[in-house]
Amino acid sequence: MEQMIMCEVNSCKFNKEGVRCGAPKIHVAPHKGRADSSDETDCKTYEHV
Ligand code: SF4
Numbered sequence: 001m002e003q004m005i006m007c008e009v010n011s012c013k014f015n016k017e018g019v020r021c022g023a024p025k026i027h028v029a030p031h032k033g034r035a036d037s038s039d040e041t042d043c044k045t046y047e048h049v
Pocket residue numbers: 005007008009012013014015016020021022023026043044045046047
C-alpha cells in the first residue's frame with residue numbers, strides 16, 4: 001500500500017508543492033542514537049534543491 005508522507009520542508013528537492021514528500025522511500029534517524037521527541041529526529045533523505 002502506498003503511503004502519503006506529509007512534509008513541509010520546501011527546500012528539499014523531493015518536496016512536492018510544499019506539503020508532501022515525493023521520494024520513493026525515506027530514511028529517518030535520531031540525532032544521537034536515541035530520540036525522546038520529534039525535535040530529535042531528522043530526515044536523512046533530504047537533499048537541497
Ligand atoms: S526527503 Fe525528507 S525532507 Fe525531503 S520532502 Fe521527503 S520527507 Fe521531506
